[in-house]
Amino acid sequence: MIQPINWHQFGLKKNPYDTRPLVEGDALPLEKAFIGRKRECQFLDAQFQSADRLCMAVCGNTGVGKTSLINYYKYRAKQKSHRPLFSFRREIEANEYILNKTNFLIEIIGSVLQEIQLLDPSIMKDPLMKRLRRMVDMTQPISFGGGVSLFHANAHVERGGNLDGPLHVSIATIEHYFYSLISFIRTHKIAKRRYNGLIVHINNLDILLSHALTTKLVMHFLQEMRDILQTSHVYFFFLGPTTLFQFVYSEPRIHSAFCHSPLLLEPLTKKDIVHALNERMRLLQSDDVKQYIKPFEDRVIYSLYALYEGDLRSIMSALNDILSQCEGPIHNTLTSQNAMWLLGKERWSRIEHTIRFTKKRKEFLLYLIHQGGLVHYDQIIHQFQTTPANASAYYIQPFREVGILTMNEYSNKKWITLTAEYSPLMLWAQSKSIEELFKKSQRQPIHV
Numbered sequence: 275m276i277q278p279i280n281w282h283q284f285g286l287k288k289n290p291y292d293t294r295p296l297v298e299g300d301a302l303p304l305e306k307a308f309i310g311r312k313r314e315c316q317f318l319d320a321q322f323q324s325a326d327r328l329c330m331a332v333c334g335n336t337g338v339g340k341t342s343l344i345n346y347y348k349y350r351a352k353q354k355s356h357r358p359l360f361s362f363r364r365e366i367e368a369n370e371y372i373l374n375k376t377n378f379l380i381e382i383i384g385s386v387l388q389e390i391q392l393l394d395p396s397i398m399k400d401p402l403m404k405r406l407r408r409m410v411d412m413t414q415p416i417s418f419g420g421g422v423s424l425f426h427a428n429a430h431v432e433r434g435g436n437l438d439g440p441l442h443v444s445i446a447t448i449e450h451y452f453y454s455l456i457s458f459i460r461t462h463k464i465a466k467r468r469y470n471g472l473i474v475h476i477n478n479l480d481i482l483l484s485h486a487l488t489t490k491l492v493m494h495f496l497q498e499m500r501d502i503l504q505t506s507h508v509y510f511f512f513l514g515p516t517t518l519f520q521f522v523y524s525e526p527r528i529h530s531a532f533c534h535s536p537l538l539l540e541p542l543t544k545k546d547i548v549h550a551l552n553e554r555m556r557l558l559q560s561d562d563v564k565q566y567i568k569p570f571e572d573r574v575i576y577s578l579y580a581l582y583e584g585d586l587r588s589i590m591s592a593l594n595d596i597l598s599q600c601e602g603p604i605h606n607t608l609t610s611q612n613a614m615w616l617l618g619k620e621r622w623s624r625i626e627h628t629i630r631f632t633k634k635r636k637e638f639l640l641y642l643i644h645q646g647g648l649v650h651y652d653q654i655i656h657q658f659q660t661t662p663a664n665a666s667a668y669y670i671q672p673f674r675e676v677g678i679l680t681m682n683e684y685s686n687k688k689w690i691t692l693t694a695e696y697s698p699l700m701l702w703a704q705s706k707s708i709e710e711l712f713k714k715s716q717r718q719p720i721h722v
Contacts, residue, residue: 279597281558283604285566290554291590295341298349298363302557308346309550310542311339317537318347322359326471328509329532333518334539336480337587340513341365343539348473359509360459360469362389365477370488372476373495375502376413379448382474383455384410393465402458406451413443449502456507471507479514483521492521496528503531541584548572551590569597573610581694588695595620611701618702621695629672634658638669642679642690643703651688 281288288301298304321328334340348361362385372378383406390397397403459469482488496503503510512518519536523529542550552568559566570593582588596608599616608616625631625639641657642649654665670690673679678696682689692699 279594280603282560283567284555284569285560285563286555287558287560289594290551290558291593293587293590293594295339295345297345302554304346304349307550307554307557308342309553310546311343311346314343314537314539315347315350317535321533321535322351322509325533327504327506329503330509330511331518331522331532331536332511332513332539333516333536335516335541335585337582337585338539338541339586340539341477344475344511344513348475351473352469357470358467359471359473360386360389360464361473361475362386365475365513368476368478368482368492370482370491373482373488373491375495375498376443376445376448378495378499379452379502380410380413383448383452386455386459386472390464397462397464400458400462402454406455409443409448409451452502453505456505460507471509473509473511475511475513477513479512479518483514483517489521493525493528496522496531497525500527500531542586544576544579544584547579547584547586547589548575550586551575567604568607569593569604570608570613571610574608574613577610577614581697583694592617599623614698614701618698618700621699622702625678625696628676628678635669635672639673639678639699640703642692643699647692647697647700649690651690654690 279289281290292302296302296304296307321330332340332344345363345365348359348363351359352361364385366372366378366381366385372381387398387403387406387410390403398407456472459472462468479492482492512522514521516538519538522532522536555566555568574593574596575589578589578592582592596613596616597604599620629635638654638658645653651662651665654660654669655662658665658669660669670679670681674681677693680691680693682691
C-alpha cells in the first residue's frame, strides 16, 4: 500500500526529489539548486558570444537534465550585465498542434506576453502589446454571443466556419507581429532592463521522434520554419533524444539553419547528483528546525545511479517509490540495503496492479527471480510444462508489454531477464516471506 510521504518528519518544507525540471520562480531557487554542467555552460557561452542568432539541437537521453540545464542558462542569460537575453520561464512543449508555423509563432508571442505581464505589467498598456494580446486572444477557441463585438487589431482576420471557434489570422500578419515583438524587446526596457534578443526553448521532441508519422511532421515543420529559425537576435533551443542531431543533419535545408555543433548531454557524475540532492534538502530545510534528516545515505544514490545509468529523473522517482513503502514515521536515514528492499517491495506491488497477476504468472515471476533474474526460453517450457507458444503468450508477453521483462537472443538461445527498473525485486526476494512463497509454489503442482 502506498503511504503519503510527510516531508516535515525530515525537517523539510517539501519534496526534494520532485522529478519536474528546475524552473525560474519555483520554490527551489534555480540559481542555487542547479549543480554541475560547467563544461556545457562554457560551450553555450562560446556559442552565444560569436553569434547574433542561434538554432541549436540539445541532445540526450530522457531524464538526463536537458530542460533544467536550458532553464538555468536562460536565467543566466537574462541576468547578464552585457547583452542580456529575454526569455519566458516556461518551455514550449513539442506536440502535433505546435508543428505548424502559425500555432508555433502564436505560442511564442503569447508566452512572451505572459512573461512581460509578470515582470512589468505597465508595459502591457503599449499599443503594440495591446494589439498582440488581442491577436493571441482571437486565435484561441472563443464563443461569441450577447452582442459581443470583434476588434480586429488592425490585422487581416478571417472568420472560421462557425463563431464557436478561433478566428484565423493570416500567416503574414503573424510573422509581422513576431518580428515587431523582437524589435520591441530590443528597444524598450522591461522591468528596467533592455534585452539584446529572445531565447525560445522547445521541449520533448523525444516523443515525436519515436514514431514514424510524427517524425515526418517534425521534418516538414522544420523545413517550413527554416527562415524563422534564422531570425536575427533570436536563439532557439530544440531539446530531444541523442538521435536528434543525426535527424537534423539528414536534411541539408534544415541543417543549414542549425548550429554545426550540437550540445550532447551525458549523465551527471554520482558525486554531482549526491551534491545536487543534498543542496536541494539544504534549500528546503524547514525554518523551525536546526538540522534536517537525510532520508537516504549516499550509498543509496550510488546504487540507483548504477541501476539507472545516471538517469536523474529515474533516480528521484525511485527515491519517492521507496519512501512510499515506509509505514509510520521515519526517524533514521535509510541504509542502502533497506532502501533497495523497499524498492523491490514497491515494484512487486506495482506488478500486482499493472497486469492480471494470476497464480501461474506469479509462480513464473518468482521462478525468474529465484534464478537470478535470468532464464532461457527452454527453461520456462520445461519448468512450467508448457508449449513454446503458450510460454510466450501467457507467461512472457504480458510482462514484456509493461516493461518488466526483456528478451534477447545470444548463443542460439532466447534469454528472458528482468529490466533494470524491476531488478530491485532480486534483493526483496531474499526476504524470508518471499522465499517461503517461492518454496510453497514449488511444492504445489502447476497446471497450464
